[in-house]
Amino acid sequence: MPFRPSESLPRCGVVDLGSNSVRLVVFEGLGRNPTTIFNEKAVLRLGKGLEETGHLNQDGVEQAITVIHRYHAVARAMGASPFEILATAAVRDAVNGPAFVADLRARMPGVPITVLSGSQEAEFSADGLLCGIPDADGILADIGGGSLEVVRLDNGRRGASQTLRLGVIRLSDRARGDIAVARELAEADMARVPWLADGAERDLFLVGGAWRALARIHIARSGYPLNIVHQYTIGRDQAREFVTAIEGMTPRMLEKLKGAPKRRIGDLPYAAVALRRLLRVTNARRVVFSASGLREGWFMRGLTDEVRAQDPLLVAARELTAQYGRDPALPPFLMEWTAPLFPGESDAAHRLRLAACWLSDIGSHDHPEFRAEQAFLRVLRQPGIGIDHPSRAFLAITLALRYEAAVDADFLRPARRLLEPAVARRAEILGMALRLAFTLSAGTPDLLGGTSLVVRGPRLVLQLHEDSGVFAGESVVRRLDRLAEAIGLQAEPQSAVARAAE
Numbered sequence: 321m322p323f324r325p326s327e328s329l330p331r332c333g334v335v336d337l338g339s340n341s342v343r344l345v346v347f348e349g350l351g352r353n354p355t356t357i358f359n360e361k362a363v364l365r366l367g368k369g370l371e372e373t374g375h376l377n378q379d380g381v382e383q384a385i386t387v388i389h390r391y392h393a394v395a396r397a398m399g400a401s402p403f404e405i406l407a408t409a410a411v412r413d414a415v416n417g418p419a420f421v422a423d424l425r426a427r428m429p430g431v432p433i434t435v436l437s438g439s440q441e442a443e444f445s446a447d448g449l450l451c452g453i454p455d456a457d458g459i460l461a462d463i464g465g466g467s468l469e470v471v472r473l474d475n476g477r478r479g480a481s482q483t484l485r486l487g488v489i490r491l492s493d494r495a496r497g498d499i500a501v502a503r504e505l506a507e508a509d510m511a512r513v514p515w516l517a518d519g520a521e522r523d524l525f526l527v528g529g530a531w532r533a534l535a536r537i538h539i540a541r542s543g544y545p546l547n548i549v550h551q552y553t554i555g556r557d558q559a560r561e562f563v564t565a566i567e568g569m570t571p572r573m574l575e576k577l578k579g580a581p582k583r584r585i586g587d588l589p590y591a592a593v594a595l596r597r598l599l600r601v602t603n604a605r606r607v608v609f610s611a612s613g614l615r616e617g618w619f620m621r622g623l624t625d626e627v628r629a630q631d632p633l634l635v636a637a638r639e640l641t642a643q644y645g646r647d648p649a650l651p652p653f654l655m656e657w658t659a660p661l662f663p664g665e666s667d668a669a670h671r672l673r674l675a676a677c678w679l680s681d682i683g684s685h686d687h688p689e690f691r692a693e694q695a696f697l698r699v700l701r702q703p704g705i706g707i708d709h710p711s712r713a714f715l716a717i718t719l720a721l722r723y724e725a726a727v728d729a730d731f732l733r734p735a736r737r738l739l740e741p742a743v744a745r746r747a748e749i750l751g752m753a754l755r756l757a758f759t760l761s762a763g764t765p766d767l768l769g770g771t772s773l774v775v776r777g778p779r780l781v782l783q784l785h786e787d788s789g790v791f792a793g794e795s796v797v798r799r800l801d802r803l804a805e806a807i808g809l810q811a812e813p814q815s816a817v818a819r820a821a822e
Contacts, residue, residue: 323399331357333400334618335391339367339410339489340465340587341529342384344391345615346400352627352635353704354451354612354619358398362387363583367410367466371493376414385423392428405433406618408441409466409487438483441614442469445527446478448617449610452550454632454706458522459602461594462613463530465489465587468594472515473525484509486594488530488587499567499589506597519602527613530591533584535609538562540579545734546700550611551708559607560599566592632706633671637678640698645681646763653765654680658753660773661807662746672711673750676718680754681763683723692723693731700735713738714747721751722758745806752803756782759799760790780804782813 325331325348333346346358364387366380388405395403405424411417412435421433436444445462450473460471468486472479485494486506495502510516526535535549541562544552554562566574567589574585599607620628641648654677662673683695700716707715713735720732727748736744753773761768770788774781782800784790792800792813804811 322397325399331398331400332619332622333358333391333395333398333403334615335388335403335405336615337366337384337388337405337407337411338464339370339408339467339487340365342366342387342391343615344394346395346398347619350623350627351639352623352630353632353639353706354616355704358394360391360394365465365489367414367487367489369493370410370414370466371490374415376410376416376420381416381420384420385427388424389427392431402622403431404618405431406444406614407433407435408464408614409438409483409490411435412437413466438467438469439481441467442471442481442483443478444614444617445469446471446473446481446617447620448613448615449473449525449527450476450478451616451620452610452612452632452704452706453525453608456523456525456608458524458604459516459519459598460525460527461531461598463487463526463528463591463594470513470516470598472518480515482513484513486510488590488594491590491594492586495590499593502590502593503597506594507600510597510601513601516598516601517603519604521603521605523606523608524598524602524604525608525610526595527610530584530587531595532609532611533581533588534563534566534591534595536579536581537566537577537588541577545737546709546712548701548709548712549609550703552609553708554607556599556603556605556607560596563592563596563599567596631671632704633675633711634678636702636705637675640682640702641678644683644685646684647681647765649765650681650761650763650768651677653768654754654757657757657768657771657773658750660775661749661753669746672714675707676715676722676750676754679715679719680722680758683719684763692720692725692729695723696720696725696731696735710738710743714743717744717747718751718754721748722754724755749803749806752799752806756796756799756803759795775809778810779812780807780809782811784814 329349331346331348336343341361341363343361345356348355348357364380364383366376368377424433446460449456449460455476456473457475458473460473462469464487466487468484471481486509491502494505532549535552539547571585574580574588655674679699683691686694696716696719699719700712716735717732757768760771767790770785770790772783800811
């Protein structure tokens with residue numbers, strides 16, 4: 321009997337039927353951040369030989385029918401509704417694409433099968449990118465097996481788009497396996513999109529499995545401390561040097577690269593060719609890899625405008641608080657309580673402090689010996705949050721210090737590598753302040769409301785109001801001293817301060 325999801329956590333499923341692979345993703349819930357509960361891929365290479373024959377790869381067609389039948393069964397068993405199949409470049413361009421779709425429809429009556437146009441595919445990809453990186457500004461490039469979609473993005477708004485015949489399989493077939501010819505084809509095709517030059521000194525956002533494979537290789541080669549592709553960012557020169565090296569490698573050399581997926585080996589040089597040409601024509605300042613794309617864009621179409629407009633980081637923080645915290649009324653009080661320590665903070669710093677206050681109690685139900693490290697890892701590795709890697713590190717270090725991890729704890733070192741020293745210091749100060757707040761209040765707004773922090777010249781004053789039920793015991797004094805020292809001030813607890821008249 322199929323699973324019946326609750327009304328509060330409905331499920332939906334989408335099949336991405338691409339030129340290289342077919343993938344089923346089942347999402348749970350209708351929140352701002354897509355929650356993936358099932359993800360399975362099969363590499364079928366439907367588009368192999370399309371450039372020469374005009375037809376879908378027959379072996380891939382036969383396998384696709386079997387795989388998609390399984391995916392339909394999985395979706396039904398998991399209670400995923402709606403369930404839809406999205407076909408992209410190979411199916412829309414192949415002579416036998418309509419017959420293939422008709423066969424699928426006959427085998428799965430009632431299942432929506434949409435063959436996306438190039439512009440529709442670009443729109444879905446852009447919506448998916450903006451799901452994970454809401455304020456993206458620059459050029460989006462989504463590479464598949466059959467096509468490359470490029471989209472202009474202006475501070476989170478989708479602009480002009482173009483579909484190019486530069487997917488990794490199609491580019492290889494067009495070039496007949498000659499990398500030099502592939503370079504010429506990529507350069508000529510991109511030259512017909514003049515607005516790509518508008519990416520100068522902005523970001524180049526990369527979506528698609530072939531480019532995620534390049535990101536994994538680069539992460540492994542560079543010893544990067546966080547093995548997460550989403551929002552992995554490298555500079556223009558570093559990216560150019562890397563893809564130039566990949567272009568020139570033989571299959572045997574590529575196979576030896578740490579992190580290189582074996583089923584992507586043949587695609588990597590062509591993905592590198594396309595990226596190198598994009599870097600040249602856009603003159604982008606950075607490359608930003610995204611794990612969100614077409615499938616997440618499909619999911620976002622099912623949300624209300626109000627939900628889509630929400631801040632994904634703050635939504636995720638509130639959801640974690642609801643799941644692991646003790647009192648969802650506390651975070652706004654923590655924001656007000658810690659504000660005197662951070663005068664003149666930027667909007668971005670304010671947002672991170674707000675997220676930290678919401679996350680500050682998510683270790684309350686963990687084993688006390690492991691709360692600091694558990695909270696640290698929960699934040700650092702949380703999927704689907706709309707923040708970059710340094711912001712992840714900031715929040716993770718803040719949470720670890722809130723649970724009284726040592727400032728020089730070994731498990732903090734990888735995250736510290738992602739932060740400038742001044743930013744890491746800010747995380748430490750905020751973490752120590754939150755620790756003091758919880759020591760005073762036991763995680764309750766009522767008790768915290770009986771205290772306040774004030775900076776008076778060289779002194780950090782902790783005010784304890786009359787009849788608040790809070791006193792400056794040994795642990796409070798110790799933590800106040802540590803906080804004041806971190807800021808460069810002298811600690812001063814003041815007990816029995818009268819409340820201002822209401």
